[in-house]
Amino acid sequence: MTHVFRYERLATDGPARLGRVHTAHGIVDTPAFMPVGTAATVKAQRPEEVRATGAQIILGNTYHLMLRPTAERVAKLGGLRNFMNWRGPILTDSGGFQVMSLAKLRKMTEEGVTFQSHIDGTKHHLTPERSIEIQHLLDATITMAFDECTPYPASHEQAAESMRLSMRWAERSRKAFVARPGYGQFGIVQGSVYEDLRRESVEALAGMDYEGYAVGGLAVGEGQELMFQTLDFTCPMMPEDKPRYLMGVGKPADIVGAVARGIDMFDCVLPTRSGRTAQAFTRRGTVNLRNARHAEDPRPLDADCACAACRQYSRAYLHHLIRCDEILGLMLLTGHNLQYYQDLMRSLRGAIGDGRLGDFIARFEEDQARGDIAPLED
Amino acid sequence: MTHVFRYERLATDGPARLGRVHTAHGIVDTPAFMPVGTAATVKAQRPEEVRATGAQIILGNTYHLMLRPTAERVAKLGGLRNFMNWRGPILTDSGGFQVMSLAKLRKMTEEGVTFQSHIDGTKHHLTPERSIEIQHLLDATITMAFDECTPYPASHEQAAESMRLSMRWAERSRKAFVARPGYGQFGIVQGSVYEDLRRESVEALAGMDYEGYAVGGLAVGEGQELMFQTLDFTCPMMPEDKPRYLMGVGKPADIVGAVARGIDMFDCVLPTRSGRTAQAFTRRGTVNLRNARHAEDPRPLDADCACAACRQYSRAYLHHLIRCDEILGLMLLTGHNLQYYQDLMRSLRGAIGDGRLGDFIARFEEDQARGDIAPLED
Numbered sequence: 157m158t159h160v161f162r163y164e165r166l167a168t169d170g171p172a173r174l175g176r177v178h179t180a181h182g183i184v185d186t187p188a189f190m191p192v193g194t195a196a197t198v199k200a201q202r203p204e205e206v207r208a209t210g211a212q213i214i215l216g217n218t219y220h221l222m223l224r225p226t227a228e229r230v231a232k233l234g235g236l237r238n239f240m241n242w243r244g245p246i247l248t249d250s251g252g253f254q255v256m257s258l259a260k261l262r263k264m265t266e267e268g269v270t271f272q273s274h275i276d277g278t279k280h281h282l283t284p285e286r287s288i289e290i291q292h293l294l295d296a297t298i299t300m301a302f303d304e305c306t307p308y309p310a311s312h313e314q315a316a317e318s319m320r321l322s323m324r325w326a327e328r329s330r331k332a333f334v335a336r337p338g339y340g341q342f343g344i345v346q347g348s349v350y351e352d353l354r355r356e357s358v359e360a361l362a363g364m365d366y367e368g369y370a371v372g373g374l375a376v377g378e379g380q381e382l383m384f385q386t387l388d389f390t391c392p393m394m395p396e397d398k399p400r401y402l403m404g405v406g407k408p409a410d411i412v413g414a415v416a417r418g419i420d421m422f423d424c425v426l427p428t429r430s431g432r433t434a435q436a437f438t439r440r441g442t443v444n445l446r447n448a449r450h451a452e453d454p455r456p457l458d459a460d461c462a463c464a465a466c467r468q469y470s471r472a473y474l475h476h477l478i479r480c481d482e483i484l485g486l487m488l489l490t491g492h493n494l495q496y497y498q499d500l501m502r503s504l505r506g507a508i509g510d511g512r513l514g515d516f517i518a519r520f521e522e523d524q525a526r527g528d529i530a531p532l533e534d
Numbered sequence: 535m536t537h538v539f540r541y542e543r544l545a546t547d548g549p550a551r552l553g554r555v556h557t558a559h560g561i562v563d564t565p566a567f568m569p570v571g572t573a574a575t576v577k578a579q580r581p582e583e584v585r586a587t588g589a590q591i592i593l594g595n596t597y598h599l600m601l602r603p604t605a606e607r608v609a610k611l612g613g614l615r616n617f618m619n620w621r622g623p624i625l626t627d628s629g630g631f632q633v634m635s636l637a638k639l640r641k642m643t644e645e646g647v648t649f650q651s652h653i654d655g656t657k658h659h660l661t662p663e664r665s666i667e668i669q670h671l672l673d674a675t676i677t678m679a680f681d682e683c684t685p686y687p688a689s690h691e692q693a694a695e696s697m698r699l700s701m702r703w704a705e706r707s708r709k710a711f712v713a714r715p716g717y718g719q720f721g722i723v724q725g726s727v728y729e730d731l732r733r734e735s736v737e738a739l740a741g742m743d744y745e746g747y748a749v750g751g752l753a754v755g756e757g758q759e760l761m762f763q764t765l766d767f768t769c770p771m772m773p774e775d776k777p778r779y780l781m782g783v784g785k786p787a788d789i790v791g792a793v794a795r796g797i798d799m800f801d802c803v804l805p806t807r808s809g810r811t812a813q814a815f816t817r818r819g820t821v822n823l824r825n826a827r828h829a830e831d832p833r834p835l836d837a838d839c840a841c842a843a844c845r846q847y848s849r850a851y852l853h854h855l856i857r858c859d860e861i862l863g864l865m866l867l868t869g870h871n872l873q874y875y876q877d878l879m880r881s882l883r884g885a886i887g888d889g890r891l892g893d894f895i896a897r898f899e900e901d902q903a904r905g906d907i908a909p910l911e912d
Contacts, residue, residue: 196854200861202842225829225854233832233850241846454611464580468619472611476574476603483578483861
């Protein structure tokens with residue numbers, strides 16, 4: 157535990173960085189993947205199971221928590237970490253993204269955004285000041301600035317206007333943040349796929365001296381190539397001595413490519429959501445366990461994985477659970493996917509530390525391209 | 535582990551018995567409660583979590599498993615214990631009860647029963663011989679005889695006819711059973727609420743020399759009073775040197791009353807099913823965690839319970855999970871209920887061993903009658 161929030165860079169391999177984020181609630185080794193705990197739970201997992209995969213930090217969603225059980229109630233119950241029994245740092249998003257993707261009857265002004273809950277239709281108001289206050293009530297270790305996630309595609313003019321609104325909101329967000337030892341706030345770089353706008357955004361945020369910087373407005377439909385191109389010019393603009401967080405990313409190959417370009421932190425619903433739809437991530441690509449080819453297969457899902465699903469059960473059993481809509485199926489697959497993601501991050505950290513990230517990526521791509529093990533002969 | 539299936543009676547307190555069932559796959563301390571693992575999983579629990587509550591044996595359902603994934607497939611994959619990774623004995627029912635309660639277009643003859651699957655409408659045939667073969671393929675530690683669970687109410691004539699069919703099926707079941715060291719088969723006493731019929735049934739079965747005896751045809755709507763009355767005259771008729779299993783029972787008070795009357799083993803979906811409907815069993819009666827009174831309550835569900843839900847979380851958090859339909863809510867509540875049931879069995883065993891079962895029951899009833907803790911003042 158530390159009383160100073162800081163980023164420590166331990167090694168580099170090209171643009172890739174091996175590091176450590178020190179926080180009031182524990183250390184986060186980077187590059188790091190943050191499992192998503194939307195409504196104060198990483199779905200279908202006990203927090204100690206999430207921790208056991210190697211996850212050191214999780215993400216909570218301001219939008220969901222402000223609606224249920226409300227930020228004031230979480231505060232009364234000791235903050236999000238105590239409420240959900242997560243013994244480590246938590247990063248909360250600002251709520252802006254979910255308002256745009258989930259809420260009904262949204263109305264955006266300079267002041268903020270008014271919307272109706274997707275759950276019960278109640279009316280709510282979110283501003284930079286209120287978003288930061290909510291995250292404070294949740295006792296988030298890392299608070300995100302309130303921004304507008306620019307949709308894709310956006311013209312240069314639209315992207316500029318949206319980004320500049322986010323920068324004005326970033327000023328207000330920074331002002332509203334209550335600094336506390338070991339706690340931090342991240343600003344969010346916007347500007348869509350335009351280099352000049354990303355530069356303008358980075359420069360505006362750097363002047364506000366955040367504890368970290370996120371890249372927003374990616375993984376919104378632009379595709380991996382354009383995402384990587386955007387990172388290629390954006391990452392070098394960002395402060396070297398602060399952690400860099402790519403929001404909402406992504407597939408394993410997206411993460412590997414972004415790490416190679418200098419990103420330190422990630423979050424994505426993919427491992428948990430896929431765990432509820434029979435999709436498993438493995439060293440040889442994705443496997444759909446609903447497929448009948450697994451029905452009598454006594455082999456583990458991924459022979460190189462140390463998770464309970466792979467150590468204790470056959471593909472045939474996992475297939476059976478999924479076919480029967482058994483909750484244990486979701487539990488085991490979610491656990492496996494989270495383990496896969498953390499194993500990937502651990503391997504990436506090891507490769508950067510050893511200065512052999514290029515070799516690692518070549519082998520990663522080769523393994524993924526091999527595809528699943530051959531079905532058993534009858 | 536033992537190579538002889540046997541029941542060891544360690545102490546008695548009135549009709550109540552403290553004992554141990556030795557099996558090929560481990561010891562079962564009795565009175566024992568068997569969590570139900572219908573489709574090769576105790577719903578929403580990992581097997582090691584079930585074990586950690588103190589459960590030493592679980593129940594599997596022949597009807598569900600013969601349909602999915604099929605008994606032949608389970609056999610190919612090493613039997614039910616290996617398939618689902620349960621490291622202990624398993625008792626399987628005969629399938630007859632579920633055919634009557636779940637399947638469509640049933641047709642019963644002297645030979646057996648024909649029915650359509652409730653899942654996909656496929657046609658199946660179940661006879662005493664096939665039921666025992668399926669349980670053999672599942673590698674059940676304890677196999678149940680195939681019977682007809684006499685519905686309630688039944689006239690004396692109906693009950694007699696049904697019981698005598700079950701006794702003829704019991705003969706065939708016993709003949710079909712492949713004896714193996716440490717494995718056992720239980721016969722099922724029928725006869726509804728009629729003393730003469732229960733006596734006739736017990737005597738018929740005793741002649742077949744089963745390794746244990748079950749009381750069937752109770753907990754089917756007759757109510758607790760009539761169930762206890764039936765046990766009052768049935769238990770004393772049953773062999774003293776064999777385990778006695780009351781099928782499908784029940785609520786905590788049902789179990790306590792049945793133990794006091796000489797029953798050794800129980801199974802019921804109540805703790806697991808209730809765990810999925812926000813209902814919790816506690817030392818002070820049942821608690822519905824969906825109720826708004828729990829929304830800001832920082833206290834544990836049951837302060838005297840050692841389960842994860844009670845040690846690590848508040849009522850407010852459990853309430854939140856349930857309101858949000860979060861899977862973790864089902865996981866935690868199911869785990870709690872299973873822990874409650876096993877704690878109850880442990881307490882009953884302790885009380886019988888100490889010769890103070892009467893005191894225990896008086897305190898149990900008093901505690902249950904107290905009702906839940908008072909709501910917090912605002």
